[in-house]
Amino acid sequence: MAVFESCLVELSDFDENPRASVARATRPRFRVVVQNALQDALQRSIELKLTLSQDAASPQKSPPAESAARAPAFSVDDLLFVCFADNRTVVPDDDRARTADELDTIYGLDSRGLHRQAMERVARYVDELLNSGKFPECDAMLTAAKADELSAPVLVAFLGITLAARGKLGFRASFYDRAFARVSHESGENEASELLARYK
């Protein structure tokens, strides 16, 4: 797990309060690493807990008991807190559950070939989040969205509706990368570029 190894190098100063210690480490590189870790966690399960070890020599997701005793466990909330340290905001459980429901609906519509309806759903929901200033919620949705399970039009909708807000959405770039990889894998890099580059 390269992302965790990188993360371990950066995390060298834990204390009793995991949030305080990780919030100190807000260097851009660290943020990217944490965002990747969070994305990985959310891709597997919204409830997955991440444990980052302080010991760079033994990077692993489930450290042995003696390592865990001195390394704090980081929940998804902790990581969200780090990623949005400037805002001091985390995504409330209700919003996260609603986003998960919304994504389920979008996957369902898209898989039945109802691309337009799926795109409209994306556009309306994300627009509502942006209009309410819910940037972390929007980021959480981009992070949780499984690019591999979405059609090209729906990927375009996600990127198109967030285009104006890209400066506010820390996770949008990684969503773009996943969308690009997904289209590249299916149709080649040229097609991915023609389809997505204008929304970068």
Added chain:
Amino acid sequence: MKAVRMRHPSCWRDTNKTPMDLDRLTTNPVDTQWVSVSVERNQQCNLHAGIVHRTGENEVKKLHFGWHRSLYNYFVTGPVVCAIPDVAKPAHRLWLAVFCGLVADNIPKRNIPYSLKHDEDVAFDERTGEVKFGNEDSGLNCATFVVAVFRCAGHPLINSKGWPKASIDDIAIQKQSVRSMLDSSDPDIQQQGRKNSRDIGTPRIRPDHVAGACLEKEAAGPARFAACEANSAHVVTALDSHLACQA
């Protein structure tokens, strides 16, 4: 209404060898491949631009900025000419239609002042995250509204760099619009008219320019003035021929 589809071959202008495709001009809004720019003549016989977007099977609506703080979305009535932009990817065309639907759904939130100026920056509200189609200091008009929607959706039609100052005809239309606002009994419209009076002579993107931009190839990027101006003549000719047929 009898639909007339322009059957000119694609042609090349000698000036810069940019391809222009008159096959993308149609008088039948239903021909719109998800989205097109419409041009019509209003009661004063001035040109007016809007966006025709597909809302369902054989169903299209026209989204247009009619006047000060008046955005509309309804079925197309009356003769129009539609210029279908060169958007190669079906996913992009679909997205533009979805985006227009979203703008239409949010019409109550879009309280757009009428302005003569072209506001290059569609503001993004830092506090609410709302995309602003022109702010209180500037605003939009029918043509720049179309420009703003396409730009916001990630498909800019026009590159306004180097756009010339208003022509004599443009100034006459700008003055006419300011006069209408100043003559209004609505104090808000009067106030906007006073603001706009300071902008008479500002570069003007005309409705037929925006439709003309759609006739350019997507790969060439957002259209500049020369291309829009050259293409606009075809748009106006098509519209007026259509109106003559209707008369």
